Amino acid sequence: MTEKTLMPASETRTRAALNKLVSAFHAYYDVNLENPIPPFVAEALFSLHDEQYVFIKKAKVSEADIKEFVYFADGEELLLKERYEELDKIAWEDGLSKAEPKANHRSSDVTLVIVAGAVAPDCAEAIRKAKHHVSYKFTFHGWSTYRVVVYDLSKGTILYNRRGEELKKVFDKINIFN
DSSP: OOOOOSSOTTSOHHHHHHHHHHHHHTTTSEEEOSSOOTTOSEEEEEEEEEEEESSSTTSEEEEEEEEEEEEEEEOOSSBOHHHHHHHHHHHHHHHHHHOOOSTTEEEEEEEEEEEESOBOHHHHHHHHHOOOEEESTTTTTOEEEEEEEEEETTTTEEEEOTGGGGGHHHHHHSOOOO
16 A cells, blocks of 8 residues: 655645654554544544453453544644644544443543644643543543644654653654654
8 A cells, every 4th residue: 555645745844744754653553644534634543452361262351442543733834822722622522532432442542743833832831731531431441541742843842741751752763853
């Protein structure tokens, strides 16, 4: 399968960086470039079903379903707090609508990835403080957490919320700054 690009790299530097970032996800995620929900330029889904059993498959000890919904957005040349809050709300609500809490559901995480030319100072603070969490039936049917990763191309830095810090090693390896 050939990888599609979001837009020719010459259009904007944020789109060129997004092309590079999304292509890194093709190996492990089902990437949707055809019809992501607006205003996102791409979506990715990671799905894992795990079973543990003793000696034979009929003696199942446990079973778990894990999903991650990743939304990629163009933060444009300057990511303002209002734009971030709009993307935050849409990603969280859409991710929650796709979660299927049931007995073997472990987690359905929502990750928002934004590439911006620059990030406004009040927006950077809002990103660091971003927090959403839902537990289904006191975690007996799993939970959903929210992670934010924002690339600031002007400074060559990556901003995370507290949960997004878990992904620091992964996103540090994806070099989109050059």
